Amino acid sequence: MAKKSSDNELVSNRKAYHDYEILDTYEAGMSLLGTEVKSLREHAGSLKDSYIQIIKGEMVLKNCHISHYSHGNIHNHPERRERKLLLHRSEINKLFRQVQEKGVTLIPLSIYLRKGRIKLKLASAKGKKLFEKRESLKAKEHKREIQKILKGDH
Numbered sequence: 001m002a003k004k005s006s007d008n009e010l011v012s013n014r015k016a017y018h019d020y021e022i023l024d025t026y027e028a029g030m031s032l033l034g035t036e037v038k039s040l041r042e043h044a045g046s047l048k049d050s051y052i053q054i055i056k057g058e059m060v061l062k063n064c065h066i067s068h069y070s071h072g073n074i075h076n077h078p079e080r081r082e083r084k085l086l087l088h089r090s091e092i093n094k095l096f097r098q099v100q101e102k103g104v105t106l107i108p109l110s111i112y113l114r115k116g117r118i119k120l121k122l123a124s125a126k127g128k129k130l131f132e133k134r135e136s137l138k139a140k141e142h143k144r145e146i147q148k149i150l151k152g153d154h
Helices: 034-041 089-100 130-151
Strands: 007-012 020-030 051-055 058-062 083-086 104-114 117-127
Touching: 007 034, 020 089, 020 104, 051 089, 058 089, 089 104, 089 117
Parallel strands: none
Antiparallel strands: 007 104, 020 083, 020 117, 051 058, 051 104, 058 083, 104 117
16 A cells, blocks of 8 residues: 655645735644544544634644544543644744734644644734735636636636
8 A cells, every 4th residue: 555645634724825815834733632633633623713822932722623533432632622832932932023013813724744743834824805805716716717728628
């Protein structure tokens, strides 16, 4: 059996690219319980409505839903608990300075496996206004039409 690639996406926040203008992306480790890891490996999680805060110099993922592990028992984890993110101090300080700017927020983009470890891809982002969302959809549609014409599938 062939081995899959080293980056294996488990959960993604697909609306993030639509709702936000991504400024920078970072990779962070996550402090998880055993049943959370097993549940994520079954792709049983959601980043919808989740966000990241810096509290007392530590990064915390809030409102992230990781379902109960299917074969768990009474020691299963709470589904929406706060999870600590693991980054270097210099990265946390840089992100803290960015968040101080007006309109910049930290959002999770995806949770994936890298070399057997669960990682979180996060981004500093600015929220898009409604007209910006419409413009980006029009640009994407226009690009898709051009690709179709170039391929000759019109």
